Amino acid sequence: MLKKSQAVLTHSLDTGWELLPEFVFRTTGFPFEWLEELRCTQTLAQAKRLLALEQERDRLRDRFVHELFPRLIAFEQEREKVGSAVFSTLYKLRKRVMKNRTLSPDDVAFWKSRRYENADWERFVDEWNELESRRVEAIAAGEELFQAELARVRRVMMAKVADPRFQEAVFLSSPSSFQQVKKYGKDWEAKPEPEWNSTARGTERLIFAYLQRFCAKNDTTSFFGPVNYGTCDAAEPRAIRRAFREGNVLGKRRVFIAHWYVKLLAQKLAGRKEILPHLKPRPNPLVRPLDNHTFHFHGLNRTFRLPDAHARVFLALDGEKTVSRVAAELSMDESALIALLHEMQKKRLIELSIPLSPVRVDALAELRDQLAAFPPEARQAGEELIDRLEGFRSLLEHTPYPERVQVWEDVEKQLADLVEGDTRRKGGALYADRTALYEDCAGTLSALTIGGPLYRALTGSFMTTLKLLTAGAVLKWMDYQQAGRTLYRKLSADGNVVRYIDMIPLFEQGELEMRYTRQFQSRIQELLRRRQEEQPGAELHISEEEVRDLLEPFQEEIERGLAHLQMTLPSPDIMVAATSADAMERGEFQLVLGELHDDCSTIFNGFMAYFADDPEALWARFERRIQRMPQWERMATIITERRNKHVTPELPGHTILLSAVSTKEPAYVIPIHQVEVREIDGRLTLWANERPLTLYPGDLHSAAHGCFSLPCVVPIECTVSSELEEADVKRSPRIVVDSVVIQRERWQIPAEHMRADSQELKGFPLFVHMARTQMQFDLPDRFFVKWKAGEKPMYVDLSIPWSLEWMVRVAAQADRVSISEMCPGPEHLWWQDAIGVHTFELRTGYVYDYSAGLRQKQEARMDRR
Template identity: 95%
Template sequence: MLKNSQAVQTHSLDTGWELLQDFVFRTTGFPFEWLEELRCTQTLAQAKRLLALEQEQDRLRDRFVHELFPRLIAYEQEREEVGSAVFPTLYKLRKRVMKNRTLSLDDVAFWKSRRYENTDWEHFVDEWNELESRRAEAIAAGEELFQAELARVRRVMMAKVNDPRFQEAVFLSSPSSFQRVIKYSKDWEAKPEPDWNSTARGAERMIFAYLQRFCAKNDTTSFFGPVNYGTCNAAEPRAIRRAFREGNVLGKRRVFIAHWYVKLLAQKLAGRNEILPHLKPRPNPLVRPLDSHTFHFHGLNRTFRLPDAHARVFLALDGEKTVSRVAAELSMDEIALIALLHELKNKRLIDLSIPLSPVRVDALAELRDQLAALPPAARQAGEELIDRLEGFRVLLEHTPYPERVQVWEDVERQLADLVEEDTRRKGGALYADRTALYEDCAGTLSALTIGGPLYRALTGSFLTTLKLLTAAAVLKWMDYQQEGRTLYRKLAADGKVVRYIDMIPLFEQGEPEMRYTRQFQSRIQALLRQRQEEHSGGELHISEEEVRDLLEPFQEEIERALAHLQMTLPSPDIMVAAPSADAVERGEFRLVLGELHDDCSTIFNGFMAYFADDPEALWARFEQRIQRMPQWERMATIITERRNKHVTPELPGHTILLSAVSTKEPAYVIPIHQVEVREIDGRLTLWANGKPLTLYPGDLHSAAHGCFSLPCVVPIAITVSSEQEEADVKRSPRIVVDGVVMQRERWEIPAEHMRADSLELKGFPLFVHMARKQMQFDLPDRFFVKWKAGEKPMYVDLSIPWSLEWMVRVAAQTDRVSISEMYPGPEHLWWHDDIGVHTFELRTGYVYDYSAGLRQKQEARMDRR
């Protein structure tokens, strides 16, 4: 347990924190320098010089129009008669100036003829035309610089495209994009430095999209997002102790057949006559019997009757009895029963398939184990096919690039034939990652330990951020509880049983009051606005003591809630910003909160844990930690069908079935239609199997889940707007809590402000356009932009031409863009390996244990005596 000796421990959240020893080290597979090599820095600098000239010209124009011209007219009125031709000529000249046009020789001659010696406007036309001349020269210089730099960075990009590792990484991400990369490479072979036309630019934008993904974002895919595990150790004196595998080779490469594909295959096998009698039909967890003939389909809110035979069969199913056994118990002909089961299946009332656990990483191995439980004749019907697929998988795993491309495509075709469906969902498009085959890898580290000053920071100052965000999570839980109680009391007014599945959609109706959340955020924003007034510009800091003050008005409510809830399981992704590795060892670094997940269990079981040295021991450590909590048997996990490789484990306690199957004993498995909602001692709780249940967080950010789960400790969006002239533009400075960057500087900008006049804008004019936007909104040179839910953020560097083209295209596809600074930036990247410098993050796990915290407080009081 972590102890804070800096201050008197008065709040529940001051104690009870534990940093779990295991963490995942996530990094890029390619060095960040690759992106730096694509920068056209001289072009960007020239664009900024041009804008400086334009600003100078704007100032001169505005001075002339608003100050000098009225005085000039008054001056001429003293010299000229009313109706003189001088006045129309002057007004025409002003009009040209207002339109930022060069003044003609006739304009200059007229001006000189007026003999404005010793006036403030005597040299205006010369100054104006000189600025116009310098502006034209700056544009010409910018075009020349761009062409030179473009030629260089295109050659650099081509070198990256020809790198076999890059080609393989693109292939593993998206085979269809890989084909475009190869075609682009062949275009260069046919004609060195091919024309920079729309086709070439489109291909290069796609290539850049993969480069920024591989070099700037910590992914978890194959060798370009490898999985490394590390250990936190208070006794380790060094901040980072690491060792690489000999030759810096990957620890393990594993090809998987995707869960969604194996499920299709299982459905095909389930239809075979040899297997059908041995299947164990399962009632849909959403269907609840009301009597021997009447049923209610929760979710659809539909009550219906079944014919006698159908009702008898449905009520006989429990997911444990085979078709043959059900037929025997009901004295039915097996063939007739199977026909009836298919009818129920078509109505979505039952599942008639080979069950696949959604929490097991290797779906093919799961299918093999399910078949192994069948009688020999039935097993043989599927084992040959499984062996064939396993052969494909092993072949791919051991075939090097580029040979594996052809082998992979051959295997894909055979997989498609087996299920008679496409093996590339969404065409395997950019970032889709929806191919039937995928690969993950263990990284090049053989050992990684965190200790010394880094461990002390993770167990010291970082806890202040966790304390603040946990308090916010508890207050949000209280708001969800209030919303839930109001809803529940309406539903239960006549003494009716309220079922959780029926209550879920009702949470989405109307806007919740969120009283505690609004009050807490208002206090934070008031403090930050005060900081902003005291120190205009730069970071906004909140001290540990100020966090205490922020929590003070809510302390009693938080205390009561934590005494009831007992624990939280936050999983922060933490970056370490430092000028060098030596600086980290000296303690000269800054922790940066990246993402914050509300459930750290995916560190210990799931697709990352597959690559731990001892996955079973890793899971056992976490399971045992949870089982030390007094309420673990009253906890529950909701599981549903798995859609991708990400796995949410079944945690200790009960499992509530929304869909899919559980790996637990039947006594711990509850169909969701059996779960009720009750109010006990003023709190809402789920109720099933004769006991109250609390849900694990599970990264499900909804009131319907959050009302009944442990507090979901996630980032809170703190907006401290620096209002700009443009309507609806919000800028929030970087927020630092007790020395930890809790929130990066960010901007919320209507997309229309970032759009170009044409998507075809390119070259130096595009650099000028984006430099103008940078100046308008005071953006950094590098940042990440998010434009749509579900899309990965895009890394933008205002000196990379393809980055700018992506930016204007993104702006054209959405109403609003969210921009956040790149921090740590290039000057704070210090993790080097044999191929370069990388960004990285530590996916850590913490447990907040209320009871342990109470014991620590008591020990502290005893020590003070």
């Protein structure tokens, strides 16, 4: 348990914190240098020089139009008659200047002929044409530089494409994209440096999309996003102690058959006549019996009656009895019962299938275990099929690249035949688990320990950030509670029972007041505005003492909330910025908060934990930690069908079924239609199994969930107006809390500012266009951009041509783009292995334990006596 000095143990959040010893080390499978090698830095620099010339020209133009010309006209009026041709010539000359045109020899000759004694007037035409000449030369130099740099970076890109590891990474991400990449390689074999036409550019943009993903993003996929586990150890003197496997080889590679595909397969098997009698039909958790014939379908808000036979069957189902047993209990013909069950399944009243747990990583193994409960004659066909699939899976796992490409394609065809359907969702594009087959890997580290100055930072200065964000989470929970109470009292006014499933959609109707949240965020914003006035343009710092001041007006509310809720389970992704590994050891580094998840359980169970040294022991330790909390039996997890490889574990306590099946004993499983809402001692709570229930978090950021869950500790959005702000553009400086970066500098920009006149704009003109946008909004050279919900951020480097082409295409599809600085930047990347320097992050887990905090305070008081 983390301890603070006695002097500061005055707030509930000062004590009770624990950094869990296990963490996941997430990094890229390819070095960041690969992206650096694609940079056209001279072209970007030339584009900026051109813009500097244009700015100088614009200043000269504006001075001429608004200052020199009016004085010049006044001067000429004193020596020329009204209607003189001099005036019309001067006005034509001004028009050319206003249009940024070069002055013709006749214009210059006319100007010189006027013999102006004013030096500014005399020099103007020469200055103007000289600037324009320099601008034209700058454009020509930019074009020349771009062509030279483009030839170089295209050769670099082709070298990456020729790398078997890159080819395999693309193949595992998207077999369809792999075919484009392979064709690109063959085009280069046929003709070195093929023409840079629209087809080539399109393929190169695709290649860059994968390069930025493999080299700049800490995704967890196969060998290009491997899983490594480490431990935190206060006794370890070094900041980082690490060891690599001999030969820098991967610890483990595992090919999986995707859950969604195995589910299709299970549905096929469930339709076989030898298996049907042994299935255990389950009522839809959304369907609630009202009496022997009347039912209510929650979610659809529909009450309906069933014929007598259908009603009797529905009421007999419990997910434990087989079709044969139900038929015997109801004295029904088995075939007639099966026909009736199929009819009810079409109406979504029941589920008649081989159940697959959504919380188990290996879906094929889960299907095998489910079949094992069937009699031999029923499971034989299914087991033979699973053995066949396991053979495919194992073959792929042990077949090296490039041979595995053909094997993979052959297996995909056979998988498609088995389910009579496609084996790729969304064309299998870009991200894993859109194909029926995918791979994950354990990384090259054999040992990793955090200690010394890094451990002290994670348990010291970083706690200020957690305290601030946890306070915000508790206050948001109180706001959700207030909104929930208002809604509940309205629904229960006539003594009606209020069911959670019916209340969920009603939370979304209208805007919530969120009084505490607004007040808390207002205090933060006010502090940040003051800080910005003190140091315009600089990153904004909040000290530990200032965090305490921010929390002061809300101490009573936070204390009440924590006393009731007892715990939080935040899981921050933390990056470490340093100039070198030696600097790290000296304590010269800065922590950077990446994403912040409100539930750390996925570290201990799920697809990442599959690659821990002892997954069962890892999960058991976490379960025991939860069960030390006094209220653990009143906790509940909501589970639903799994949509991808990410698994939300069933945590200790109860499981509420929205869909899917649970692995727990029936006594701890509750269909969601049975969950009521009640108000107890002024607090809204869920109620089922004769007890109140509190939901675990789970990255479900909604009022309907947050009202009844533990506080969801997530980032607080802080937008501080910048003096450079333009209409409809929001810019927020970097925010640092007690030396930890909690928010990178970021911009919200209307996409129209990023758009080019044509998506086909390319080469040096495109560099100039983006450099102009960079100058307008004071953007860095490198950043991440997000343009649409559900899309992963894209790494953008304004010196990489394909990065710019991506940017203008993204802008054409979006209304607004969100930009955040790259932090840590390239100068602060220090993790190096045999192949280069990598970005990385630590996915950590913390537990806040209110009861433990009280004990710590009591111990501190005893020590003072």
